Amino acid sequence: MDFLKDPLKVAADWLLGIFAGWGMAELWADILIAFLGIFVLIALLMLLDILLVWIERKVVSRFQSRIGPNRLGPFGLIQPFADIIKLLIKEDTTPEGADRALYNLAPILSMMAVLILWAVMPLAPTILNVDLNVGVLYIIAAGAIGTLSIIMAGWSSNNKYSLIGAFREAAVMLSFEIPMLTMMLIPTIFAGSMGVAAITQAQDVWYFFLAPLAAVIFLVAAIAELGRSPFDMGEAESELVSGYNIEYSGMKFGMFYAGELLHAFTFGGFWAILFFGGYRFFGLEQVSAFLAIAILFFKAFIGYWIIMWIKYTLLRIRIDHMLAFNWKFLTPVAFTLLMTTAFMNALLADAPSWLYVGGMFLSNVLLAWAALETARYYSRREREKVEGTQKVAPT
Amino acid sequence: MSAWVYVALFLIVGLIIPIGAIGAAWVLGPRKPNPIKRDTYECGIETVGDTWVQFKAQYYIFALVFLIFDVETVFLFPWAVKLGQLGMFAVIEGIIFILILVVGLAYTWRKGMLEWV
Numbered sequence: 001m002d003f004l005k006d007p008l009k010v011a012a013d014w015l016l017g018i019f020a021g022w023g024m025a026e027l028w029a030d031i032l033i034a035f036l037g038i039f040v041l042i043a044l045l046m047l048l049d050i051l052l053v054w055i056e057r058k059v060v061s062r063f064q065s066r067i068g069p070n071r072l073g074p075f076g077l078i079q080p081f082a083d084i085i086k087l088l089i090k091e092d093t094t095p096e097g098a099d100r101a102l103y104n105l106a107p108i109l110s111m112m113a114v115l116i117l118w119a120v121m122p123l124a125p126t127i128l129n130v131d132l133n134v135g136v137l138y139i140i141a142a143g144a145i146g147t148l149s150i151i152m153a154g155w156s157s158n159n160k161y162s163l164i165g166a167f168r169e170a171a172v173m174l175s176f177e178i179p180m181l182t183m184m185l186i187p188t189i190f191a192g193s194m195g196v197a198a199i200t201q202a203q204d205v206w207y208f209f210l211a212p213l214a215a216v217i218f219l220v221a222a223i224a225e226l227g228r229s230p231f232d233m234g235e236a237e238s239e240l241v242s243g244y245n246i247e248y249s250g251m252k253f254g255m256f257y258a259g260e261l262l263h264a265f266t267f268g269g270f271w272a273i274l275f276f277g278g279y280r281f282f283g284l285e286q287v288s289a290f291l292a293i294a295i296l297f298f299k300a301f302i303g304y305w306i307i308m309w310i311k312y313t314l315l316r317i318r319i320d321h322m323l324a325f326n327w328k329f330l331t332p333v334a335f336t337l338l339m340t341t342a343f344m345n346a347l348l349a350d351a352p353s354w355l356y357v358g359g360m361f362l363s364n365v366l367l368a369w370a371a372l373e374t375a376r377y378y379s380r381r382e383r384e385k386v387e388g389t390q391k392v393a394p395t
Numbered sequence: 396m397s398a399w400v401y402v403a404l405f406l407i408v409g410l411i412i413p414i415g416a417i418g419a420a421w422v423l424g425p426r427k428p429n430p431i432k433r434d435t436y437e438c439g440i441e442t443v444g445d446t447w448v449q450f451k452a453q454y455y456i457f458a459l460v461f462l463i464f465d466v467e468t469v470f471l472f473p474w475a476v477k478l479g480q481l482g483m484f485a486v487i488e489g490i491i492f493i494l495i496l497v498v499g500l501a502y503t504w505r506k507g508m509l510e511w512v
Contacts, residue, residue, distance in 0.1 A: 031400065031404070034400070034401055034404055035404050035407075035408070038401070038404050038405055038408045039408050042405075042408050042409065042412055043412070046412060087420065088419055088420045088423050088424065089420075089423050089424055089425075090420070090424055091424050091425045091426060091427065092420060092421065092424050092426070093428060093432055093433060094428070094433065095433055095434070095435050095436070096430075096433045096434060096435060097435070097446075104417075107413065107417065108410060108413040108414055108417065111409070111412070111413035112406070112409040112410055112413060115405070115408070115409035115412065116402070116405050116406055116409045118405070119401065119402050119405040129401075130398050130401040130402055130405070131398065132398055132402070136472070137469070137472065138402075158435060158446050159435050159436060159437070159442075159446060160437065160442070160446055160448070161436070161437070163446060163450075167450065167451075167454050170454070170458075171454050171457050171458070174457065174458055174461040175457060175461060177461070177465065178461065178464045178465065178468065181465070181468045181469075182468060185468075185471055185472065185475045188472065188475040188476060189475045189478050189479075192476060192477070192478070192479045192480075193476060194472060194476055241436075241438065246436055247435070247436060250420050250424055251416050251417050251419070251420030251421075251424075252417060252420075254416070254420075255413050255416065255417065319511070320510075320511030323457060323509070323511060324509065324510075324511070327457075327460070327500070327503075327504070327509045328504065328509060331464075331500065332497065332500065335493055335496065335497055335500075338471075338493060339489075339490045339493055339494075342475075342478060342486045342489055342490065343486055343490065345478065345479070345486075346478070346482060346483045346486040347483075349479070349482075
């Protein structure tokens with residue numbers, strides 16, 4: 001019973017007893033236990049990451065009416081492990097004129113930026129990982145390391161395609177960080193805390209119902225942050241071949257690839273936590289910590305699946321359109337939504353909860369409608385202007 | 396023990412695992428570099444000239460605009476945390492602050508800095 005509720009504490013107490021028996025000081029025993037726990041968590045994440053490769057390949061092949069890996073093991077499940085072995089025994093070439101220190105550091109940082117995001121991921125009511133009171137800012141800060149690693153990879157490879165890819169990727173990531181930051185402010189307003197665990201625990205009503213538009217904008221900005229299609233300017237394979245990681249081979253490339261997949265899954269998780277109640281599901285999370293983890297992962301997989309769905313459905317957008325989309329549409333809408341939410345939150349503070357939820361939901365829907373109509377009006381005007389100046393030959 | 400000790404442990408483990416993977420590849424993989432293999436890749440032809448060509452200044456402008464917004468948005472986090480307790484007055488103040496940001500964005504837009512030229 002205890003083990004089901006709080007497996008981490010039971011395991012930690014057991015280990016503490018063993019280490020105390022060896023005559024270890026309590027402080028060092030605590031640190032060692034934390035280290036072991038984190039190591040196990042990250043090792044399991046890497047295992048999940050290997051399976052994500054399989055999931056991604058299976059899903060994309062279904063989207064494209066193919067079968068996908070199906071030779072090794074049942075449903076091709078062993079395929080990603082074979083890929084790992086292949087990556088391990090590949091020759092790792094370093095291009096001429098590469099800045100060796102940065103070149104080798106970039107894939108490590110790219111993986112690390114994703115792994116440290118899990119430090120603030122609350123997995124279950126009893127497994128909060130690190131309950132930082134500035135959790136939301138920590139997510140942004142860890143994301144900045146990812147941007148840095150891409151700049152490092154592109155710059156140090158001494159390749160024009162890499163450099164262009166890195167510049168583009170950095171411009172996109174920087175730009176879309178503004179709406180993402182703004183949308184993270186909205187759960188912060190509702191919960192009255194920046195802690196990710198506190199935001200989860202405050203969600204008696206999923207924040208998706210309080211701010212549906214915020215959830216959508218957050219997802220769009222997150223996809224751009226991840227550098228996935230339709231925002232994958234940095235690795236546009238039809239023009240830059242592979243972008244910032246073009247000169248990488250073997251395991252170093254594997255780190256970029258695995259990092260990207262795990263990053264997408266992690267952001268599916270944060271989407272679930274910020275807007276869909278994280279591990280909470282009608283009190284089921286109190287039954288067992290394992291059940292809570294399963295609920296969180298189920299929600300995270302739904303988010304991840306939506307990200308994949310968008311990736312394999314939409315075409316890549318040109319860089320100027322993408323930046324215009326962010327600065328001229330997403331950012332103004334995000335700021336307007338933030339102001340509206342703050343205002344409505346204060347206005348409806350004493351209202352009954354049905355009025356509060358309904359008012360919030362309606363204001364979001366109205367704002368989304370107004371934003372889309374405005375965008376439609378101006379894009380039509382722009383289109384007419386362009387069509388007026390250049391005569392298109394009738395076909 | 397401070398929560399940041401755990402974050403430091405996460406950083407350490409997060410570094411160890413990728414270093415371990417790349418290190419394993421370094422031990423297991425062959426290493427026979429030759430000049431042709433180490434050539435810079437460029438779509439089937441030899442690379443022409445220097446990598447450090449002139450670059451579009453537009454990226455720099457976007458980075459500048461980003462910097463202003465990023466710093467200002469961080470100021471909004473304490474406001475958002477305490478918003479529930481501060482009431483309408485703080486909301487109006489916050490809205491005025493955000494409007495100043497939006498005016499900055501509108502100015503950048505009017506100046507044509509958001510165009511990709």
